[in-house]
Amino acid sequence: MKAFVYRGPGLKSVEDRPKPKVQASGDAIVKIVKTTICGTDLHILKGDVATCAPGRILGHEGVGIIDSVGPGVTAFRAGDRVLISCISSCGKCEYCRRGMYSHCTTGGWILGNEIDGTQAEYVRIPHADTSLYPIPEGADEEALVMLSDILPTGFECGVLNGKVAPGSTVAIVGSGPIGLAALLTAQFYSPAEIIMIDLDDSRLGIARQFGATQTVNSANGKAAETVKALTGGRGVDTAIEAVGVPATFQLCETLIAPGGVIANIGVHGQKVELYLERLWSQNITITTRLVDTVTTPMLLKTVQSKKIDPTRLITHRFTLDQILDAYDTFERAAETQALKVIIAT
Numbered sequence: 001m002k003a004f005v006y007r008g009p010g011l012k013s014v015e016d017r018p019k020p021k022v023q024a025s026g027d028a029i030v031k032i033v034k035t036t037i038c039g040t041d042l043h044i045l046k047g048d049v050a051t052c053a054p055g056r057i058l059g060h061e062g063v064g065i066i067d068s069v070g071p072g073v074t075a076f077r078a079g080d081r082v083l084i085s086c087i088s089s090c091g092k093c094e095y096c097r098r099g100m101y102s103h104c105t106t107g108g109w110i111l112g113n114e115i116d117g118t119q120a121e122y123v124r125i126p127h128a129d130t131s132l133y134p135i136p137e138g139a140d141e142e143a144l145v146m147l148s149d150i151l152p153t154g155f156e157c158g159v160l161n162g163k164v165a166p167g168s169t170v171a172i173v174g175s176g177p178i179g180l181a182a183l184l185t186a187q188f189y190s191p192a193e194i195i196m197i198d199l200d201d202s203r204l205g206i207a208r209q210f211g212a213t214q215t216v217n218s219a220n221g222k223a224a225e226t227v228k229a230l231t232g233g234r235g236v237d238t239a240i241e242a243v244g245v246p247a248t249f250q251l252c253e254t255l256i257a258p259g260g261v262i263a264n265i266g267v268h269g270q271k272v273e274l275y276l277e278r279l280w281s282q283n284i285t286i287t288t289r290l291v292d293t294v295t296t297p298m299l300l301k302t303v304q305s306k307k308i309d310p311t312r313l314i315t316h317r318f319t320l321d322q323i324l325d326a327y328d329t330f331e332r333a334a335e336t337q338a339l340k341v342i343i344a345t
Contacts, residue, residue: 025072048269154181
């Protein structure tokens with residue numbers, strides 16, 4: 001089969017690989033129909049994710065068709081159309097019993113990280129019964145690809161961790177795909193203000209279409225002053241970091257109001273200064289989280305009922321043979337105006 005392979009920092013290739021086989025009784029082999037590229041994949045290619053070794057097939061998102069299952073799989077059979085969760089969970093260990101699927105002792109975020117992932121024609125899914133979701137009849141499969149990772153990540157790590165509430169003020173730093181996912185799902189809770197901050201006017205324009213009440217271009221270095229002016233000098237109740245670089249986290253530290261929450265989503269590959277001398281007396285909460293995908297069933301219902309439309313995040317479409325072009329487009333998002341790309345096998 002064809003597969004996209006990480007070969008070390010800055011190195012990538014499309015290779016012929018053997019079709020995966022069932023290795024454990026709970027495994028399923030899934031034929032990929034559609035997958036995508038995540039900002040986390042770009043962090044891997046930079047060398048920011050130490051757990052991902054050279055030679056790994058990347059990708060942790062997608063929809064597909066069950067090709068075969070191990071003898072322990074009871075919820076699925078060959079031919080079923082499924083949504084692949086970016087998090088594999090056994091459902092039985094201590095962390096899974098606490099709803100922390102991302103820390104499953106035999107799973108977690110392993111796809112495209114510790115085991116081969118979804119940017120290939122086939123993928124092996126461990127713990128299939130609790131790591132796959134049946135696709136409802138007539139569902140838009142491109143929309144469901146956004147439910148593998150980006151929508152639950154924006155919702156769980158940003159909106160829920162950030163304690164977004166009716167009437168609150170929210171700033172989302174980073175108007176890329178994950179920031180926009182947080183923007184879409186924050187509106188479940190009717191905040192009074194959602195301020196999107198980015199360097200790219202094009203992405204800020206999209207944010208306004210998606211429901212942002214205010215947008216701020218941070219290129220002039222005065223984003224904090226602008227947000228303070230928009231909030232009567234207070235700052236925001238929730239600041240969501242959706243980029244993963246030191247400057248954006250530090251910006252969140254300057255935006256937050258007393259009693260507020262800084263919710264980190266971004267994948268950080270280097271240390272960030274914590275200005276505790278300013279924050280210690282301000283009753284500030286700082287949250288971190290790897291997505292658990294516990295909200296995927298709920299989000300699936302909101303998509304099916306048309307409460308949100310994640311296909312609005314899709315800007316480009318490619319085939320697996322064109323995946324190097326897809327990565328080039330995604331990496332040059334400022335020029336190509338790419339958000340999410342769909343890759344069909």
